[in-house]
Amino acid sequence: MMKSAIHNPQSAIKRVVLMGPPGAGKGTQAKRLVEKFGMIHLSSGDILRAERTGGSELGEKLKKYMDAGELVPDEIVVDIMAGAIAKQDTEKGLLLDGFPRTVAQARALDEQLEKMGLPLGAVLIIAADESLLVDRITGRRSCPKCGAVYHVKNIPPAKEGVCDACGSELAQRADDTEEVVRQRLDAYRKQTEPVIDYYTADGRKIITLDGGSPLEEVAQQAAEALRAGS
Ligand code: AP5
Numbered sequence: 001m002m003k004s005a006i007h008n009p010q011s012a013i014k015r016v017v018l019m020g021p022p023g024a025g026k027g028t029q030a031k032r033l034v035e036k037f038g039m040i041h042l043s044s045g046d047i048l049r050a051e052r053t054g055g056s057e058l059g060e061k062l063k064k065y066m067d068a069g070e071l072v073p074d075e076i077v078v079d080i081m082a083g084a085i086a087k088q089d090t091e092k093g094l095l096l097d098g099f100p101r102t103v104a105q106a107r108a109l110d111e112q113l114e115k116m117g118l119p120l121g122a123v124l125i126i127a128a129d130e131s132l133l134v135d136r137i138t139g140r141r142s143c144p145k146c147g148a149v150y151h152v153k154n155i156p157p158a159k160e161g162v163c164d165a166c167g168s169e170l171a172q173r174a175d176d177t178e179e180v181v182r183q184r185l186d187a188y189r190k191q192t193e194p195v196i197d198y199y200t201a202d203g204r205k206i207i208t209l210d211g212g213s214p215l216e217e218v219a220q221q222a223a224e225a226l227r228a229g230s
Contacts (some may be wrong), residue, residue, distance in 0.1 A: 013121035019128035023136035069183030105213025128211035
């Protein structure tokens, strides 16, 4: 028997694309949504970074684009993400973070989800003013072991440079310099914002959140919006 949305307090839209400029808080909010709703979280940035650390020929190619703040070519990303999606139990729900990032990627994703009979439920956009983003990105520190994310001023760890959760030394991403962030913001404006137009023109459900608000407020807005739309 199908569960009714009214009788299940955890019921929420199941397949979601999470968009927003670099530093808007996609990774931060994705963690909270996954804790609440238990969907599968696939971050294209994390998947590409994992491929790089393997030292493969493909990894070397990715490094060149990512360290320059440029998008990785569509054919590479679509192939990697299609494989990652196909491996998951998407019945649990799917939160795609950072993918799609071009209209060609959005079309490829639609085709794949249509074949799987699992259409997209909503596009969640975390919007934030560019003046906030450079500071957020250059101040970000992450734990290479457990993935916890901090900010030197906004969300500092208890002991400087050390992860609260697992005690590992925190690191800064190679693409988190001011110069590279400006390039990433440019790529977002030119290549990723048209994806919002693509989904809007196709009548998809679009939810826009204010990423400039405190992070627990953004988390609450996101959870409420996904529950309300289910
Ligand atoms: P990716 O890893 O996806 O990076 P990004 O989109 O630039 O986003 P970030 O991870 O930098 O930011 P975020 O929005 O997750 O912010 P976070 O939550 O950490 O991509 C990296 C590269 O991979 C790309 O440049 C490209 O080369 C390649 N790539 C990836 N996907 C691709 C694709 N589909 N196609 C082609 N190429 C692709 O928060 C940032 C900081 O702010 C943290 O310190 C956090 O603690 C803090 N913070 C967050 N929210 C708040 C808040 N509300 N208030 C105060 N501080 C906050």
